[in-house]
Amino acid sequence: MDDVYFMRQALQEAQKAFDIGEVPVGAIITARGKIIARAHNLTEQLTDVTAHAEMQAFTAAAQSIGGKYLAECTLYVTLEPCFMCAGAAYWTQIGRIVFGAADQKRGFQLLNHPVLHPRTTLISGVLEKECADLLLHFFQKRRDTTG
Numbered sequence: 602m603d604d605v606y607f608m609r610q611a612l613q614e615a616q617k618a619f620d621i622g623e624v625p626v627g628a629i630i631t632a633r634g635k636i637i638a639r640a641h642n643l644t645e646q647l648t649d650v651t652a653h654a655e656m657q658a659f660t661a662a663a664q665s666i667g668g669k670y671l672a673e674c675t676l677y678v679t680l681e682p683c684f685m686c687a688g689a690a691y692w693t694q695i696g697r698i699v700f701g702a703a704d705q706k707r708g709f710q711l712l713n714h715p716v717l718h719p720r721t722t723l724i725s726g727v728l729e730k731e732c733a734d735l736l737l738h739f740f741q742k743r744r745d746t747t748g
Contacts, residue, residue: 630675701732
């Protein structure tokens with residue numbers, strides 16, 4: 602399995618969010634090449650501003666492995682994590698983060714300051730166009746129905 606395969610799995614989660622009217626961000630977490638957590642945005646469904654895909658995935662992964670540290674795991678997420686999710690990633694000590702589309706407005710890289718754990722490897726741009734296109738389609742659809 603490779604990063605493209607797992608990002609496609611995250612995109613499936615993002616599509617689930619899209620289908621229920623949530624901002625279409627999906628995340629999965631793998632350990633030793635196997636998916637241990639799947640999640641998508643649930644902020645509207647749960648009326649919870651912290652219910653981002655990454656946060657949901659961190660909780661599910663910790664429950665799956667029976668511990669809060671995810672040093673041997675990889676987070677695949679369709680959109681660059683926000684400051685909150687990057688901070689949570691720090692505390693999980695996740696080994697790798699792979700994201701698709703950059704977030705020019707709310708992404709953690711805007712800080713220009715290290716936010717991730719020093720041992721976390723970051724890979725960006727995996728299936729970037731597909732990830733960005735789903736978000737663009739969602740917001741275009743939202744504008745068409747509200748405008």
